[in-house]
Amino acid sequence: MRYLPHTESDIARMLRVIGAESIDSLFEAIPEPLRHQGALDLPPALSEGELLRLMGELGAKNRPPSSSHLVFTGGGVYPHHIPAAVDALSLRGEFSTAYTPYQPELSQGTLMGIFEFQTMVCELFGTEFANASMYDGASATAEAVLMARRLTRRRHAILAHTLHPEYRQTCETYVAGLDTADDESLQGCPATPSGQIDLEALEAALSDEVACVVVQTPNFFGVLEDLRPAAQLAHDAGALLVAVVNEPLALALLEAPAAMGADIVVGDGTGLCTQPTLGAPGVGLFGTSGKKALRAMPGRLAGETVDGQGRPGYVLTLSTREQHIRRDKATSNICTNHGLYALRFAIHLALLGREGFVQLAQLNLAKATYAREELKAKGFSLLFPDASHFNEFAVRVPSGDACEVLARTEKAGVTCGIPLARFYPEHQDGLLIALNEMHRREDIDRLVHTLATEGGQP
Amino acid sequence: MEFPKDLRYSKTHEWIRYTEGKARIGISAFAVSAEQLGDITLVELPEVGQSFAANEPFGNIESVKSVSEIYAPFAGKVVAINAELDDSPELLNESPYEGGWLLEMEPDDAADMENLLDAAAYTALVASEA
Amino acid sequence: MSKAPTKVTQGLLHCERPIFAASVPGRSGASLPTLDVPEPAADAWPAALRRASTPHLPEVSEPQVVRHYTRLSQWNFSIDTGMYPLGSCTMKHNPRVADVAVGMGEFARLHPYQPESQLQGALQLLWELEQMLAAVGGFSRVSLQPAAGAHGELAGLMMIRAYHTDRGQTRRRVLIPDSAHGTNPASCTLNGFEAVQLETSADGTLSPDTVRAALDDEVAAIMITNPNTLGIFEKHVAEIAEMVRGAGGLIYMDGANLNAIMGRFRPGDVGVDAMHYNLHKTFGTPHGGGGPGAGPVGVSERLVPFLPVPTVNRSKEGFTLDYGRPKSVGRLRSFFGNFGVLLRAYVYMRELGAPGLARVTDLAVLNANYVRARIRDFVHVPHPDMCMHEVVANDQNLRSTGATTMDVAKRLIDHGFHPPTVYFPLVVHGAMMIEPTETETPDELDAFIEALRSVVEEAHKQPEQLKSAPHVTGIGRLDEARAARKPHLRYQPAGEDES
Incomplete structure (x- = not known):
């Protein structure tokens, strides 16, 4: 085992210094009837290569955001680009x-x-x-x-x-x-x-x-x-x-x-x-x-x-x-x-600096404002039309059922937000949409188009 | 360690200077020594006007590594607190019997002063604890 | 408050000021996309909401940032740079393969509010991790929600409280041995419990008689640490558990020292009702200079209904998050636990498997006993018999020298070792708690032992060398009283300092 450095001769020498016969004898403080018998019930050990292959297989069962799978969820976690440094x-x-x-x-x-x-x-x-x-x-x-x-x-x-x-x-x-x-x-x-x-x-x-x-x-x-x-x-x-x-x-x-x-x-x-x-x-x-x-x-x-x-x-x-x-x-x-x-x-904040932090915020505000205006232009109404927003806002889907709309847009490769009904049963038609600087104009256009197509008329 | 003879003491290491119906209270040089509390960093005192029973905790003293309660040596009412300690808690270390006093109380019963330890008795107590 | 350093960097001893000190208006390390949508109207927000003055963040380039934080990193001691035998902290090697796995986009990019159907691989990982942790501890289920050991402990006590409430009982007291971690009583207070301290016996274990004397129908639970903070296995644990259960109480075990017992003893088997695991100790996730860790809590069948939400369930359709648990203590935090840390622990457990984890425990205990056997010659070890994963020494044969446990700790730094945990457990005067962990070679242990020996010998000959240590760090002992009396907790630009 690569993390464990002891050779058999190391162990023998150390046991001699301790005055113990075997490793088992180090555990005599645990009363016999309490000792666990046999091996723990765990999956078999893996090498690093096998492990990364396994992680790849598990990872493949996820659908992370990508350019072919646009995701517009926020709700407390607002993704931003994290610089390599x-x-x-x-x-x-x-x-x-x-x-x-x-x-x-x-x-x-x-x-x-x-x-x-x-x-x-x-x-x-x-x-x-x-x-x-x-x-x-x-x-x-x-x-x-x-x-x-x-x-x-x-x-x-x-x-x-x-x-x-x-x-x-x-x-x-x-x-x-x-x-x-x-x-x-x-x-x-x-x-x-x-x-x-x-x-x-x-x-x-x-x-x-x-x-x-x-x-x-x-x-x-x-x-x-x-x-x-x-x-x-x-x-x-x-x-x-x-x-x-x-x-x-x-x-x-x-x-x-x-x-x-x-x-x-x-x-x-x-x-x-x-x-x-x-x-x-x-x-x-x-x-x-x-x-x-x-x-x-x-x-x-x-x-x-x-x-x-x-x-x-x-x-x-x-x-x-x-x-x-x-x-x-x-x-x-x-x-x-x-x-x-x-x-x-x-x-990250040191990299952004005073001006970069403001510019990043303005980008977020601009993308969200654009998305909101485009949705309004397609006939969507906002849940809170009179409010001021930063990079997240809620729209009402015409069909009245945001969960069902989400299920349909998802199939079209756009996870368009969080259905508010998940937390607020009174807002069955509410869809919470978050934007960030990594969303390009065409991504937003695709969001708007998909919602307009799949949003369903009442 | 020697303690001022004109003061009275409690078993919890407060000292008491009683004059004309009013008792000034602090904590002893033993209590703030390096082996005990050490460098005092914060003193939390009650407000003027609050009353306490004997041995009731009436504040906290913090050092770098510990926090200790301080106790009313007798029943009475708080009539003054040492506001200097807010900014200069080190006075407790530098001048425990003068600048580092904590507060003044009016005892409910002046006879309680007689029940406090004198310097000799307190010296013996400290010797037994050290 | 403090004057700027007069010295400049010498060799590898960097003189670095907080990054704000290097700030120059107009400089930036930002890399931002070009705006490809219309600029929003300047009056999009009411004036009252608009910021009067933008936050003063440092204005520096990327190379400056990289150099600054690289230099700061070189001011740190870490498990990567040397042996770090902090008792009760299990400072073992942190596998690098976990860094790679946690950085995989298929996990890193996942947003917690994507539909569950898009998170199946992550949920499967969580479900399997729960099964593995349950198998190691002998529990029915494990909640992965708690963000840290203390958080897991809080969750465990919440479940214990909910259990009693559900049975129509209000039990108010929790029994805690005097050798316990400070979090134990603090977690009790947050649950409205009163902590009752139990005295450790002369042999370093908790005696059934002590527990019996404290038991009544007000006792909600006993919290034990096993092995305890003296590094000793609580051999009466089964009897104590039975006794407490007989009086209607439950058994909580602090799992901080699980590294000592994997494959040898499963707490759930002797009736422990709840135990938190410290994934950042036992399962090799990095400590990060103080977090994040993760503190999953395993429970017996009787506490399963009270587990925090959500749990991960498996069905024919796949893996789902279960929020509908009517007796649950509720939610401990947002989302689904410290997923990145959980993933690292999963990787560790999958790499080692059952024989590997058992071997970890065997060698951790071997290393600790080797240190114990060899330091007994020159430092006092209050409990000199066989220990588990750590050994506690104290300052008894130093007292004549004037040097203290802290002085020994500081002088060890000059020998290139991180000091052991000092002044804990509180039941041992001047304690030095040494936990070498299994990933140290015998050679490294020998070097540590020789360093400790030479410091102790020096204490008798030249105690002032200890008093003034450390000598070869960039900075000496710091004035902690000054820091606490006049708290200076944020950077102030030059000229705006208080004094």
Whole structure:
């Protein structure tokens, strides 16, 4: 076995040093009746060549996006081109095969990378601080709700109906252990006919029990939210505003959530750090402002300091918030971050730079605007015609059944979006379409043509 | 290790300086020594006006590697806190009995002061813990 | 806060500032397609939504980016560059074939919301991985959703809570040995459980009497780590499991140390109800400088109804994602788990097969015992008998020197080794927890042992050499108190620094 270096004579010599008769005798601490007998029930071992052939065979059972199979799905993972340098650098073993940087003298590369990542997230979100990353946007949102509960010492949270449904479900899972059956701490807040959070409903739902209001922008329907009025209402009621951004590219053009009044900003940077890879791993983002909030924030933090000679260096800091010190009083049980993908995110944003990031966003906006206008020209109506969008929007299919339309366009080589009925039964005719800079004009024309042909008239 | 003779102490390493109905409270040089808490990085104190029972935790002290609760040495009400510590937690290490004081409390019962340890008793306690 | 370095790069010692420091307006490393559709109207969005100031990202060329991050990489110690015997972390070789497999477009390009019919190969992989993990641990089913070990632990406790609730019981307490990982009590708190600490016996294991004394009808579960963090097999595990089950509680096992038992012991066989696997430890997926990992959680039959959604099911029509599980604890995260990490673990398990995984365990335990047998001469090993995959030494015979465990750790760096895990488990004063893993050669172990010996000898002769270590890194010990007192957590352009 190529990963195992021991020869039979090595083993014999080592057993002699140990004073053991055989390898079996090393396991005598396991009581006889508990020992597993026989071999584990696993498929036979493979050589590297066989393994890659197997992976090729499995891969062939998938239908990934390609120029003959156009895919327009978003819904929380917005694919973008990942420059070759991102893979080349992050696959360096010095980054990928290092552990958490607990010995700073041996981990300055990882630590400076995290420090840069934190800086970039602060820049995007407009927050004073950002942590070293979370698992993903959904768990980051749930952690934000828990953090708001700690900060306000209140129990309830209001989640916008337009928050990613899987994020809402994740919040439910996280709070379930802290709530009792007769004390549902999460409530929804409906959307207006223009696809934004309903401020009147929000005002009515707010109370002195509410720790936070969670609003996503662009929201699940791709609609941009002005967070200011919701933040105002939340603050007036003594609650915090949690903003969720799972397409951080939008923040090249969209006002920073903290500048619009968000107290905690979380998000997901998956599309900017990796090919989609079935959604994960990617990177969860988490930022906040103010000293008190900093201390209540979950996750790791890298900070700058100096060594004995005054040379600048980086350490993991404020770790007393974390589980390995605070144990049952920790702010969260999160232990790992998604360090390597945070690094990838930082490398990509460094390559794009200030102007490139804006240009990439404008390309996305332009493609989505073109697709929307072309669909409108073909007679499609938008689910939220009055709303502003970035690179994702929902249309209504004339036949009334988006799932069925998807099944037909798929056959024509166009997976044209996500049927909203998957998450919102009230939108059977809704199809959520996401565009990105890699879609060429002719791809979009093909999308529009296919939908017009297969979309079915009522 | 020697401790100021004019102060009283608790078993949980707080010191108490009682004058005219008011007690100033800090933590001892032993508690902040390198072998115990070490370099203090953050002090979390209660708000003025809050009341505590004896031995009730009323705040946290964090060092680089640990976090410890601090306890009310007697029942009473908080009347002042040391706001300097917010920006300069290192005062606890540099000046534990002067600049590094934590807060002031009015005891519910001044007689409780008599139940606290004197310097000799506290020295013996520390010797047994070290 | 800190002054810019006065030295410049010397040889391979790079003086590198954060990439922002190299930023020059107008420079870019971006490669973007030409706009082939009409430019949207400038007033497409209401003014209130438009960004007032674009984010200050660094403005640098691709060669600058490549050089910067290559230099940063050279500041890192990694398993690729040397032995990394961090106890409880299982720093083993990470196979390169997995990098190739995860980069295959047929997997990498998949979007999670493509119809299931387009994802059949990926779903088959997940289904087969679940079967393989279940076979290794002896469980009925395995949820692949958790993103990390701590996340798996959280999921396991959620299922335990849901199980009791389903039976109309509110049990509030979870028993945890004092040698447990810090995540165990933290995961309890997040589930509204109270963690009750159990004392480890003098022989380093958990005694049935200790458990018996703590058991009552309020106990929801016991969380054990086996082998425990002292590297010792919990030999009473079956008796303890039976006792806890008899009192109506469930058994959670922290699977962080699974590398010690593959093919020798299956936790599910002795009645463990839930266990998380750390794929980034046992199954060779890279740690990535702190993630991403994956923490699938295996469960016994009684917890199957409560598994997180979605699960992958197989039917005549193919593989499907099952969201309709009425008793499920719910969703732990978006999408379907850390697929890229799961794929790497699948590749690892398919390459090794059953004999390979058993051999991994055999050699991991052989290596640890070899280190144990040879270091006993010069460092104190509190539990000197046979260990499993790791051995814990401590600072007992260093105390007279003035050098501490941390000093030993830092001095080992000068010998080219990553230090062991230090000051953990908490039950051993000044602990040094050494886990060599199976992928180290005996020669490398010998070199590590000699390095440790020379550091310990030096501690007695010249302790100041340890106190001031490391000496041959680009940076010395850092002022952690300063970092925590005045947190400096993002880059500030020159002139905008606080002090």
